[in-house]
Amino acid sequence: MRDVYIIGIGQTKYGEHWEKSLRALVVEAGLKAIEDANIYSKEIQAIFGGNMSAGSTIYQDNIGSLISDFSGLSVNRIPAMRIENGSASGGAAVHAGFVSVASGFYDTVLVGGVEKLTDVSMEDQAEIVSGEVDQEWELFNGGTLAGLQALMARRYMHEYGAKREEIAMLPVLSHEHGSENPYAHFRNRIKVEDVINATMVADPLTMLDMAPASDGAAVLILASEEKVRQIKPEVKIKISGSAMSSDFMSLQSRENLLELKAVRDSTEKALKMSKSDIKRVKIVETHDSSSIMGLLILEEIGLFPKGKAGKYLEEGYGHKDSRVAINTSGGLKAKGHPMGATGIGQIVESVIQLRGKAEKRQVHNADMALAINVAGTGSASISHVLEVV
Amino acid sequence: MRDVYIIGIGQTKYGEHWEKSLRALVVEAGLKAIEDANIYSKEIQAIFGGNMSAGSTIYQDNIGSLISDFSGLSVNRIPAMRIENGSASGGAAVHAGFVSVASGFYDTVLVGGVEKLTDVSMEDQAEIVSGEVDQEWELFNGGTLAGLQALMARRYMHEYGAKREEIAMLPVLSHEHGSENPYAHFRNRIKVEDVINATMVADPLTMLDMAPASDGAAVLILASEEKVRQIKPEVKIKISGSAMSSDFMSLQSRENLLELKAVRDSTEKALKMSKSDIKRVKIVETHDSSSIMGLLILEEIGLFPKGKAGKYLEEGYGHKDSRVAINTSGGLKAKGHPMGATGIGQIVESVIQLRGKAEKRQVHNADMALAINVAGTGSASISHVLEVV
Amino acid sequence: MTIPRYWREFQHRYRLIGTKCPKCGRIYFPPREVCPYCHRESIGKMQKVEIKNTGKVYSYTVIHQDVPDFKFLKPYLFIIAEMDSGVKVSGQLVDVSPEDVRIGMPVRISFRRIREEDRAGIIEYGYKFIPDE
Amino acid sequence: MTIPRYWREFQHRYRLIGTKCPKCGRIYFPPREVCPYCHRESIGKMQKVEIKNTGKVYSYTVIHQDVPDFKFLKPYLFIIAEMDSGVKVSGQLVDVSPEDVRIGMPVRISFRRIREEDRAGIIEYGYKFIPDE
Numbered sequence A, B: 001m002r003d004v005y006i007i008g009i010g011q012t013k014y015g016e017h018w019e020k021s022l023r024a025l026v027v028e029a030g031l032k033a034i035e036d037a038n039i040y041s042k043e044i045q046a047i048f049g050g051n052m053s054a055g056s057t058i059y060q061d062n063i064g065s066l067i068s069d070f071s072g073l074s075v076n077r078i079p080a081m082r083i084e085n086g087s088a089s090g091g092a093a094v095h096a097g098f099v100s101v102a103s104g105f106y107d108t109v110l111v112g113g114v115e116k117l118t119d120v121s122m123e124d125q126a127e128i129v130s131g132e133v134d135q136e137w138e139l140f141n142g143g144t145l146a147g148l149q150a151l152m153a154r155r156y157m158h159e160y161g162a163k164r165e166e167i168a169m170l171p172v173l174s175h176e177h178g179s180e181n182p183y184a185h186f187r188n189r190i191k192v193e194d195v196i197n198a199t200m201v202a203d204p205l206t207m208l209d210m211a212p213a214s215d216g217a218a219v220l221i222l223a224s225e226e227k228v229r230q231i232k233p234e235v236k237i238k239i240s241g242s243a244m245s246s247d248f249m250s251l252q253s254r255e256n257l258l259e260l261k262a263v264r265d266s267t268e269k270a271l272k273m274s275k276s277d278i279k280r281v282k283i284v285e286t287h288d289s290s291s292i293m294g295l296l297i298l299e300e301i302g303l304f305p306k307g308k309a310g311k312y313l314e315e316g317y318g319h320k321d322s323r324v325a326i327n328t329s330g331g332l333k334a335k336g337h338p339m340g341a342t343g344i345g346q347i348v349e350s351v352i353q354l355r356g357k358a359e360k361r362q363v364h365n366a367d368m369a370l371a372i373n374v375a376g377t378g379s380a381s382i383s384h385v386l387e388v389v
Numbered sequence C, D: 001m002t003i004p005r006y007w008r009e010f011q012h013r014y015r016l017i018g019t020k021c022p023k024c025g026r027i028y029f030p031p032r033e034v035c036p037y038c039h040r041e042s043i044g045k046m047q048k049v050e051i052k053n054t055g056k057v058y059s060y061t062v063i064h065q066d067v068p069d070f071k072f073l074k075p076y077l078f079i080i081a082e083m084d085s086g087v088k089v090s091g092q093l094v095d096v097s098p099e100d101v102r103i104g105m106p107v108r109i110s111f112r113r114i115r116e117e118d119r120a121g122i123i124e125y126g127y128k129f130i131p132d133e
């Protein structure tokens, strides 16, 4: 297996882009990434496009061709496939791109994710976002994605005696970091009381526990060792671990609501591949589609003891100046959650940090980052470890 | 690059499966393939799922997790991603699976495609099937998939002086072969007059020029050389070529409506990879989403001169007993067109032929097959060359 | 939800039919064609079983979202119950006010209307939980 | 089609706005942010151009399908025209009966109602072709 590097990144601001179409968003991010990599379009040998919901939002399928065409790449006849894994579509696309380069099949590939949600009403958004849970046995009965995650939160408080305030710590942290990220959907700071007193979504989770439905796109250019030698980037960033795992789709099928087996497995594998361990990781992007999901992930990967993540955050862990910085991007909560782009955007942030270009949110001595992208209530998980080499 | 083999196949009958859900269909085909390969589920290291329209038909995304879970594979924590490329989703999934094994990343993977269309009305089906053309610049104006292909047919008749009857030859041939395929959606034989006089869909194309919207699933198990040595299959079938290419998404963007550049490119690359050429191919599965698409593909890959495919079919070419057998499965027209499964089903048929198990539709001395799976009016194309080794 | 989709699972929903693996004895709801743990040994051998309709609240929430199909119910109680037969089942809980719900509370399953009228214009029925005391 | 989607492309549809690559001179419709042939040299440099509204029928069909959004028009003429400015444009052809349409026939573009009322309840306008003689 060959080493895989990230030589280019590009992203749009996340948020409500009424004036921009799905294709305009992904093209904007794609052209930035190609420029950042300082390569010619002819050097790109394949496209892996992450997108969850274009079929439901704009009735558009065949998204791989759409991305290839409007990025001006289809005249090169390169393969362009769409990868869909719900909220984890972006991470899955990165994993697919990684496999294709690591294995020696390609030298340079573009991984691009996009989601366009403001083309439909807020009500339809809630249903579309729930497209990744089991439609027959969860949503049919009223079990929305937020509702199911609320069941996890309630059980978490019950089993571990965790306080509501502790769960609210993650959105507070995400907003604090997000306030320094010019690409973030929300840049305001919030307090624990704000989270608890916000409009209820699914008791105990409020609007401020939940990631917003954002429009946005994020793109990476991946390259082999050989290619990197030609390009000579200032900072050489390697994907030293990439793994994807699965679990039962519906929450009711799992023995333990608070165990995210796919997350544990993908993270262990990615860390093992990178010959590292969680203690060496300086930056973690967790998948806080809701506060509780973000916390459960942090515990599952061994960063905090079970049931204690919120308490640790209260003590200052997770802040960009602490031993491990969490969601320096603002996370899904503040940076935003354009599903197909989310997992790719986590890695864009990691690269910015590893390049030392994160300005006010820069983590000192950032040399290793871990990004975790999850579908639904944990049915799929993709973990990536990134290192400066 | 390592050799990749097909060690297991499974498919459902294609057609209207009112009583079966999307997940039931893919599980049925998947379990058959696992049994056919004679392996244990634990040996499967990754899943590549092809599906086009579940987001629009049953509001279900996260299809990779769905397939993994209900096939009983999610407890193995394997990666399970959905690949979507419109009507070419199945072929794209096979290509992704091929890359993952050829490159040495995995030894055994499952590639499964499924589509479930009878869950929505016929009217909605027409719109959903058109999800792979450009929604903003084609369908918005009324340009359905069938309508766009009709524009190709009209231009074909105009430029080459081809007769309407010649175009109708492909559905006639597909139905003749399909009548012997127990998995086919339609098993009746039809005549040229039947095609011409059927209900008009988009002038000059009638209902009998167009592939039906079918429910169905098809699954392959791909394996490395090492794995094949353990399994010791009776007939060793190798994917000797696999390539995917892209073209402009909308028909109006192409200089020549009758040139399928992606098809030519993917087929040339696949044949080159297999160190072969079109003259050695005994069996071709062409993507006859409509008669005209099927014919244009046959011409583009160099099997017949431009504008003459129908004439050659009239002379008996393409019949299973001729030099090159076309659509022995019945093609998309008679076997059916469950989009996510279609490209995989083409390869299932090729394997049945290469194993010599096609009974009444068996091609003599079948040792090499070519399957071509296309999106929309040609925006993406995947070609696979299969050989007995 | 379209009519074929709805009717297809009607039996399973109406009588709470799951499947049991004859090899390891595990019971599954929703029903499965294959046991994830015994796989090949279970193919074609899974048995239909009716899940006993009593259990206890395992976790609960009150959903306030404006989801088109469930707006008329808003807010509604949604729970996962641990059934006496071992499986977990998620669904709405009715005939009780949110403040009286507790984890561990006995519930049973009852057949009820799930939504007013969905996008396809049909009124859909299925199971809901009610307090069992 | 939802309102944001509809309005976003309204200008391009109403005035038939495409883009031109300053490097190679190629004109594109629908508009593109980047020229596929000149790529990097065209990024940020593509120019908006109004496509001249005259051209000739390149191919045509009469669509008889029951597609929800276009049922009220059924059957309707749909064509690809080769415009005098070089690009091809597809769209409906109106104000002529199918038997009078020929490849090569001069047409021009006119602004018309595209559909009665779509899923979002809006009446949508865009370009259609009419005979030009």
Ligand SMILES: [Zn+2]
Pocket: C021, C022, C023, C024, C025, C026, C035, C036, C037, C038, C039, C042
């Ligand atoms: Zn078992």
Ligand SMILES: [Zn+2]
Pocket: D021, D022, D023, D024, D025, D026, D035, D036, D037, D038, D039, D042
């Ligand atoms: Zn140019």
